[in-house]
Amino acid sequence: MSLLEIKDLSVEFSARENTVKAVSHVFFKVREGETLGLIGESGSGKSVIGLALLRLLPANANVSGTVLFQGQDLFSLRPSELRKIRGKRISLMPQNPAGALNPVLKNRLQIEEVFEERGIDKKEGMKKSLRLMKKLLLRDPEKLCDLYPHQLSGGMRQRLIACMSLSFEPELMIADEPTKGLDPEAKEGAVELFTKIKNDYGKTMLLITHDLDLALEVCDRIAVMYAGEIVELDKASKVLNAPSHPYTKGLVRAQPRNGLVPLSGQSPSRISLPEGCFFHERCRYSNIECFRKHPEMKNHNGGWIRCHFQSLQ
Amino acid sequence: MSLPILAVNELAMSFGTLEVFRSVSFSVARGETLGLFGKSGSGKTTIGKCIVGLERPTGGEIRVQGANILNMGKKEFRKLRPKIQIIFQHPETSLDPRMKAFENLIEPLKLHSGLKQDALLKWGEELAELTGLRPEHLARYPIQLSGGEIQRIVLARIMALSPDFIVADEPTSMLDVSVQAQILRLMQKLQRETGVSYLLISHDLEVLRKVCHRIAYLDNGTITSIENIKRDVKR
Ligand SMILES: Nc1ncnc2c1ncn2[C@@H]1O[C@H](COP(=O)(O)OP(=O)(O)O)[C@@H](O)[C@H]1O
Ligand code: SF4
Numbered sequence: 112m113s114l115l116e117i118k119d120l121s122v123e124f125s126a127r128e129n130t131v132k133a134v135s136h137v138f139f140k141v142r143e144g145e146t147l148g149l150i151g152e153s154g155s156g157k158s159v160i161g162l163a164l165l166r167l168l169p170a171n172a173n174v175s176g177t178v179l180f181q182g183q184d185l186f187s188l189r190p191s192e193l194r195k196i197r198g199k200r201i202s203l204m205p206q207n208p209a210g211a212l213n214p215v216l217k218n219r220l221q222i223e224e225v226f227e228e229r230g231i232d233k234k235e236g237m238k239k240s241l242r243l244m245k246k247l248l249l250r251d252p253e254k255l256c257d258l259y260p261h262q263l264s265g266g267m268r269q270r271l272i273a274c275m276s277l278s279f280e281p282e283l284m285i286a287d288e289p290t291k292g293l294d295p296e297a298k299e300g301a302v303e304l305f306t307k308i309k310n311d312y313g314k315t316m317l318l319i320t321h322d323l324d325l326a327l328e329v330c331d332r333i334a335v336m337y338a339g340e341i342v343e344l345d346k347a348s349k350v351l352n353a354p355s356h357p358y359t360k361g362l363v364r365a366q367p368r369n370g371l372v373p374l375s376g377q378s379p380s381r382i383s384l385p386e387g388c389f390f391h392e393r394c395r396y397s398n399i400e401c402f403r404k405h406p407e408m409k410n411h412n413g414g415w416i417r418c419h420f421q422s423l424q
Numbered sequence: 425m426s427l428p429i430l431a432v433n434e435l436a437m438s439f440g441t442l443e444v445f446r447s448v449s450f451s452v453a454r455g456e457t458l459g460l461f462g463k464s465g466s467g468k469t470t471i472g473k474c475i476v477g478l479e480r481p482t483g484g485e486i487r488v489q490g491a492n493i494l495n496m497g498k499k500e501f502r503k504l505r506p507k508i509q510i511i512f513q514h515p516e517t518s519l520d521p522r523m524k525a526f527e528n529l530i531e532p533l534k535l536h537s538g539l540k541q542d543a544l545l546k547w548g549e550e551l552a553e554l555t556g557l558r559p560e561h562l563a564r565y566p567i568q569l570s571g572g573e574i575q576r577i578v579l580a581r582i583m584a585l586s587p588d589f590i591v592a593d594e595p596t597s598m599l600d601v602s603v604q605a606q607i608l609r610l611m612q613k614l615q616r617e618t619g620v621s622y623l624l625i626s627h628d629l630e631v632l633r634k635v636c637h638r639i640a641y642l643d644n645g646t647i648t649s650i651e652n653i654k655r656d657v658k659r
């Protein structure tokens with residue numbers, strides 16, 4: 112069974128006279144024990160999806176669609192029911208781990224505070240966290256607890272947050288850009304960390320990232336986002352080693368090792384999206400049909416692709 | 425042979441008893457990109473800051489076209505200053521959040537060029553075009569721009585001063601792969617068109633190998649080797 116199922120999710124933000132289309136008609140399922148990656152350039156709508164399914168978006172967000180978590184519709188839950196899920200059964204590792212920690216509190220207090228907030232015995236919670244820290248490659252966790260967040264490297268901070276999230280034994284973990292700005296060593300550490308969370312703890316994860324190497328290493332399947340839509344969804348190795356959608360091809364070619372070839376132009380304004388395919392202004396394969404008609408998601412070789420030409424090679 | 429645009433000789437830096445680096449030496453020719461590779465904490469950013477005068481090293485010399493900036497008179501240094509620029513990993517820190525992108529872009533021109541309003545606007549527009557910015561971006565405040573757009577504004581702003589040398593400190597490490605490729609290719613284009621030289625600081629070797637002419641390796645407080653990448657410097 113799918114642990115998480117998203118159906119026709121759209122998010123718009125109203126800002127004065129304009130409407131920003133952040134996410135359009137997104138659907139996907141995450142199976143129990145699976146890691147699904149959401150990739151795509153910044154602004155493509157990845158974070159908004161993560162926030163939307165936990166109902167953490169600001170008041171000017173207009174959300175439609177359905178999110179089922181173990182068959183339960185998250186959008187129709189009462190706030191008290193939602194609180195039982197948020198941070199406990201579904202945990203979110205935020206995009207900016209530095210911002211997730213209070214700079215003036217020693218790490219031990221941070222951890223205790225989180226348990227307190229969620230109504231869990233501090234001592235019990237702390238014990239669990241320490242045990243996790245040892246397992247998740249943090250040496251000398253006791254000493255680490257007596258430091259302030261800024262005394263930890265980016266990689267260490269991330270692990271600490273992972274331990275805090277995992278100590279609630281969530282059924283689903285959402286991690287948003289866990290490797291952004293990290294140096295290569297810490298990035299490798301992150302690959303190791305998420306592989307461990309996945310294999311040793313069997314966690315189901317939604318991994319939001321633009322780090323293609325991390326995505327390839329850790330994810331089972333990958334959804335590629337462009338301008339608020341999913342344009343390709345398939346097995347991770349297929350998407351990144353033999354991409355079908357022209358945008359995914361462009362992403363892969365932009366990696367330094369694949370030539371550092373830039374895509375021409377920029378993603379479209381989300382206030383007035385172009386007619387036809389959202390990618391047509393930048394697409395090497397576009398033709399007349401692409402200007403006229405917006406492509407629908409179609410089955411393609413066992414995966415999904417949103418392009419008029421499914422047989423592109 | 426003409427003088428290198430920048431030569432760093434036996435540069436040393438300590439904070440109190442902590443030695444960050446010692447005897448760091450390298451030079452950069454006109455139109456060349458020298459990569460500076462090292463682990464985080466190895467002192468790359470400090471070297472960059474010394475070059476643009478934001479830090480004062482504890483030893484050594486920094487020569488810009490032969491003249492040592494460390495024992496230069498204030499007046500002389502002030503004249504040189506606009507020619508040696510730096511861009512950071514978090515470019516938004518170099519922009520004024522209260523000014524729209526276009527005003528941010530032309531601000532240094534206002535200060536240094538003495539141009540009249542008309543000429544100023546025209547040059548600003550040319551720079552925006554050169555760096556791939558659209559009019560809609562120019563009308564926004566920094567907070568309303570993406571990381572890649574901000575990095576373009578910062579580049580345009582710096583190019584306004586016709587610099588000879590730019591220290592680029594991890595300019596793309598916060599950007600997406602696709603935007604990173606755009607910005608690095610843009611920097612190469614600007615180099616071809618203006619002959620500007622770069623010190624490109626990065627902890628990503630794949631990136632450095634792709635765009636640098638040579639790469640200096642900083643390890644254990646000193647430059648351990650300089651690698652030649654086969655790529656001609658266009659002068
Ligand atoms: N609070 C908000 N108000 C208006 N627009 C927003 C808000 N939050 C996000 N957006 C817009 O929604 C789109 C998707 O953003 P986001 O999900 O953060 O992208 P990603 O995580 O893929 O980088 C962007 O165009 C962004 O500018
Ligand atoms: S629909 Fe057309 S423009 Fe869009 S990605 Fe496919 S080929 Fe390119």
Ligand SMILES: [Mg+2]
Pocket residue numbers: 153154157158159206287288
């Ligand atoms: Mg995001």
